[in-house]
Amino acid sequence: xxxxxxxxxxxxxxxxxxxxxxxxxxxxxxxxxxxxxxxxxxxxxxxxxxxxxxxxxxxxxxxxxxxxxxxxxxxxxxxxxxxxxxxxxxxxxxxxxxxxxxxxxxxxxxxxxxxxxxxxxxxxxxxxxxxxxxxxxxxxxxxxxxxxxxxxxxxxxxxxxxxxxxxxxxxxxxxxxxxxxxxxxxxxxxxxxxxxxxxxxxxxxxx
Numbered sequence: 001x002x003x004x005x006x007x008x009x010x011x012x013x014x015x016x017x018x019x020x021x022x023x024x025x026x027x028x029x030x031x032x033x034x035x036x037x038x039x040x041x042x043x044x045x046x047x048x049x050x051x052x053x054x055x056x057x058x059x060x061x062x063x064x065x066x067x068x069x070x071x072x073x074x075x076x077x078x079x080x081x082x083x084x085x086x087x088x089x090x091x092x093x094x095x096x097x098x099x100x101x102x103x104x105x106x107x108x109x110x111x112x113x114x115x116x117x118x119x120x121x122x123x124x125x126x127x128x129x130x131x132x133x134x135x136x137x138x139x140x141x142x143x144x145x146x147x148x149x150x151x152x153x154x155x156x157x158x159x160x161x162x163x164x165x166x167x168x169x170x171x172x173x174x175x176x177x178x179x180x181x182x183x184x185x186x187x188x189x190x191x192x193x194x195x196x197x198x199x200x201x202x203x204x205x206x207x
Contacts, residue, residue, distance in 0.1 A: 030106035030165040040153075041160045049154060050122055053129050057081060065202020066192045073132050075200065076183040079190045080128035083179045088124045088172060092116035100162040120164045120172030126151035127173045131180025151176065 037043055057077050064071025097118040098108035108115070130147035137144045155169035164172075183189065192200045 030167055032100045032104060032162060033159050035162055036160040041157045043161055046122065046154060046157050050125065053125060057129055063203050066189065066200045067202065071202055072189065073136050075189040075192050076132040077129050077180070080132060080176065080180040080183040081125055084124040084128040084176045085121060087175055088119050088121035091119055092121070100165055106165045117164055118168045118171060119175055120155065120158055120168045122158060123151050123155045123169050123172035124176035126154045127176025128180045131177050132184050135181055135184045
């Protein structure tokens, strides 16, 4: 199979990210927090946010459609989230880093199928969801930056439940933000191009 220039660059970026994360963790940045799976940090709240984000994202895209700015932004978020999720999942399998729940040593890389800590896929999801809205609307509505509270909350919650190291969270945020920004620069969202027009036109117009 032929490797394209873009695929080569993406692979190189992932390798550099892992190398940087390893160096940072070795310097003492990565460390386990006191375990806390209660209150707002509880795992069921993290999962509720994840499912709600996916529902709002796809629901907004299907309801508003791609012909108006808000609907187009929702479709850009769909693109970014799918690409971020695929990238994060691939990176987890490549780098197979042990989670804080599995070890006190943040430098446990390439451990096989047991370990999928780097990067955080859930933080990547939250960042990919909010970035298109921030990129498209922050200039006119600065308050939209408040959406960053979603990946921040999720990142802290993942640390407190010892699901990820600090560099896992930062890498997930970077992946989601990068794909979110990239999605806003495309002339047409990918899923708008490949799905039937009847799907992307917007359910609201049918009522």
